Amino acid sequence: MLDPDADEGRALAGGRAWAIGRLIGTAGLAGPDVGPILERALKDAAGLSVPAFPAIAHATLARTRANGRKPSELETCLRLFLAVARGKV
8 A cells, every 4th residue: 555544445446446447348247336446435435534535546447447438548548647637436
């Protein structure tokens, strides 16, 4: 973890959101339970400390993938930049 003082639960939730997003994009994860689980993970990750945030920044792409769309390279870079700059997924 990048910030040893960060809330471990928030970091784990961010990792969960990232993993769900990756599985949606690469393995076709789908179903009625995916959306609520993803939203819960993103909500639980909110407020992660700034030093720890880069470890879960890719979770910001999870909603796009959950909506059935693969973000372009430009969109990916821009959304990651904005997520890190704002500290929000």
